[in-house]
Amino acid sequence: MRKLLISALAMVALMPPAMSSAQAARSAGVADDAIPGSPARGAAFAAKQCASCHAITADGVSPRSDAPPFGEVARKYADYRLDWELEAIASVGHYAMPPKAMTAIQIADVTAYLRSLYDKPRDDRHRR
């Protein structure tokens, strides 16, 4: 019990520096999506968790007509923080889309996968 408490305290103590360096990187304009994810893992996750509604390839047709194909999502978010959008979707959904629980790693992986579907030359200074 005591050991647990100590490790919980240690974790809390470790958090602020980790967050502030991420924030510093972001404000310097070098951080894109917060955590670099694995496109391959993201593809596997999307195949299991998203493909019943969304086309998950760059130019597929979605099984559910009101769910945008992932190629379209990738284009729409080319200049925006897709990981933030997925964080919101994970907790509250998106209009007609029900919430879809995702861990931080899963969000990073799906973000990396979606980024791989659309290869616009990106200007990070315009990313918000």
Ligand code: HEC
């Ligand atoms: C039950 C069907 C369903 C599943 C499963 C599903 N979605 Fe969706 N999703 C939708 C629908 C419908 C919309 C369109 C919602 C709207 O804008 O009204 C949507 C929209 C989105 C959008 C677009 C948001 C925007 O700004 O346009 C993203 C991103 C997204 N989904 C990601 C995912 C990911 C990632 C998964 C898998 C982890 C997933 N979805 C699984 C139905 C689904």
